[in-house]
Every structure is written in C-alpha cells, then in structure tokens.
Amino acid sequence: MTTAPPPRRPSGVREVIRYNWPLYAAGVLTAAGGWAAARHLPRPAAVLARAGAATAAAHLAVSTLATWRVYDRSGLHTYDWLPALLPDGPGTHLVVSAGLDEVSRPVSARHPAAHQHIADLYDPALTTEGSIRRARRHVPPAPGSVPARPGALPVGTSSLDTVFAVFAAHELRRPADRRALFAEVARALRPGGALLLVEHLRDGANIAAYGPGAWHFLPRAAWLRHAAEAGLRPAAERRIAGLVTAFTFRSAGG
Incomplete structure (x- = not known):
C-alpha cells in the first residue's frame, strides 16, 4: 500500500489559470486589443470591435467564476459525495492519472485501510495538452505511481474493487485509446466492481460556462458508449457544482 505524503492544496482557480495561462492571456489580449x-x-x-472585446471579457469572467465555483467552493476535492456512489467504499482500487494526480492522496486519507495502486498514463504523444505539461511540472507524480498505457494497466485480471478516473480519461484524445482504457478497466475489475468516472461534459451548462473550451470535454453519450462497449453498466450518477458529473459504472456479475 502506498504511503500518502502530507496533503497538498488541490488545484483551484489560481492553478487552473497557471496551467492554462496562454488561453487566459489570449482572452485578455483580445479584449484589450x-x-x-x-x-x-x-x-x-x-x-463591432467593442462588442468583440466585451464578449471576450465576459467569457473570461464567466469561465473564471465557474472554475472558482467548481474547484474552490464546491465539495469536489473533499470527496464527501463519494459514499453516495460507492457506499461500500473503494476497497482495493486503482487511481488512473493522465499527468495530474489529485485523487490518490484524498482517497487514501478517507480510506487509509484500502489498498491503493496508481497508474500514470502521462505520455506527451497521447496527452498532448500544454496545460498537462505545465501541471506536471508543478505537481510531480505521487509516490508509488507506475507508468502505464491505456491498453496495459499494471494490475491483475479481476483484482480490483474500484478504478478511479477523475478528469483523466478525456485527456486521451484518440477514441481508440479511450476504448482501450475502458477495456482494461473491465478486465481489471472483479465481478460487480466499479469504475468511478468524473468529468466535465460537453453539455449546455459547460458550454455556457466555458464557451468553445467545452469542446475539450466529451458528451455524456460518448462516455456511456465507451462503458457499454467494455461491458460496464451505468449504476449511479451525481452532478457536482452543476458542471461536473460523477458516474459509477459496474462490471458484470455483481
């Protein structure tokens, strides 16, 4: 079992701006210019120029406020919402990271007796967003992290009760890589085991909050399709701060 170091403040609006500063700089320059x-x-x-500047400024303000509400003011990072989706706890579990792991420490703190594995999918060829590279320089992988590939998770078949994929799966931009990840999760889960998937969705609320940036997210139907292709069935769903959706998918046999 990995030993969690002293807790680090999870990312809030300040860190999101730090990781995505080119986008924010472009917005400021567009508005000012x-x-x-x-x-x-x-x-x-x-x-027309003033209208464009006002639109850019409003988009910056709305997206920053939305980010602050989700990452600084909601219970997203406390995991108080977790028992509603995993009433029996995570058991032996795997945390899947795509470059920024802010899951393993809080989950380990809430469930210190649960055996935890951490798979690090970070690969510049697969996770191509500049924000991930900047975040990784700021937050190194957690101790005990094992490099992995979407189609090769470092755990045995039917060895896990839960897999956590929190803001990680959407960083795999190629559908084939996401399908490979879901298939590997299904292989690793015990009968009745759970995939806990947490993501922003490309839906009306996120489009209103993030504008074109919401196209970085996947629609709900895409996640349901990936799960169904892997033989995972929807079991529970919860909305966090109106902009984040947490899914529980279960493997067959439970």
Whole structure:
C-alpha cells in the first residue's frame, strides 16, 4: 500500500489559470486589443470591435467564476459525495492519472485501510495538452505511481474493487485509446466492481460556462458508449457544482 505524503492544496482557480495561462492571456489580449482598436476605427467598425472585446471579457469572467465555483467552493476535492456512489467504499482500487494526480492522496486519507495502486498514463504523444505539461511540472507524480498505457494497466485480471478516473480519461484524445482504457478497466475489475468516472461534459451548462473550451470535454453519450462497449453498466450518477458529473459504472456479475 502506498504511503500518502502530507496533503497538498488541490488545484483551484489560481492553478487552473497557471496551467492554462496562454488561453487566459489570449482572452485578455483580445479584449484589450479590441477596445484599444475601437478608438481608431470608424463608428460601425468601432461598435463591432467593442462588442468583440466585451464578449471576450465576459467569457473570461464567466469561465473564471465557474472554475472558482467548481474547484474552490464546491465539495469536489473533499470527496464527501463519494459514499453516495460507492457506499461500500473503494476497497482495493486503482487511481488512473493522465499527468495530474489529485485523487490518490484524498482517497487514501478517507480510506487509509484500502489498498491503493496508481497508474500514470502521462505520455506527451497521447496527452498532448500544454496545460498537462505545465501541471506536471508543478505537481510531480505521487509516490508509488507506475507508468502505464491505456491498453496495459499494471494490475491483475479481476483484482480490483474500484478504478478511479477523475478528469483523466478525456485527456486521451484518440477514441481508440479511450476504448482501450475502458477495456482494461473491465478486465481489471472483479465481478460487480466499479469504475468511478468524473468529468466535465460537453453539455449546455459547460458550454455556457466555458464557451468553445467545452469542446475539450466529451458528451455524456460518448462516455456511456465507451462503458457499454467494455461491458460496464451505468449504476449511479451525481452532478457536482452543476458542471461536473460523477458516474459509477459496474462490471458484470455483481
């Protein structure tokens, strides 16, 4: 069993901005540039430039407020919502990370007697987002993490009660890699075992909050399809802060 080091403050809006600073910088420059350019344009063009600047500023404000609400003010990082999805606890479990592991420590703290494994899927060829590279430089892998591939998790067949994939699976941008991961999860779970999947979804609420950035997320139907292809059935679902969805999928036989 891995030994958890002293807890680190989980990512909030400050860290999200730090990891995604090029996007925020682009938004600020677009808003400021549009407003400055409007001063030198004829009236019709100036109105359009100011409207574009206002839209960019509003998008920045709304997305930052949404991020603060989810990551700083909700119970997302406390895992108080976990018993509703895993009433019997996680048992022997695997935490799947795609470069930023903020799951293993709080879960281990809540369930110190549960045996924990950590699989690190980080691979610059698979997890291509610059934000992941910046986050990884800031938050190194947890002690006991084992490098892994979507189609090769470092655990035995039917050896796990639970697999945690929290904000990790969507970082696999190729559908084939996600399908491989779900198939591996199904292989590793005991009969009736659970996959706990936590993700933002590409839905109305997230599009309203994050605009075009919501296309980085997958729609609910895509996750249900991946689970069904792997033989995992939906068992429970919970919305956190109105913008994050936690699913429990169960393997057959339970």
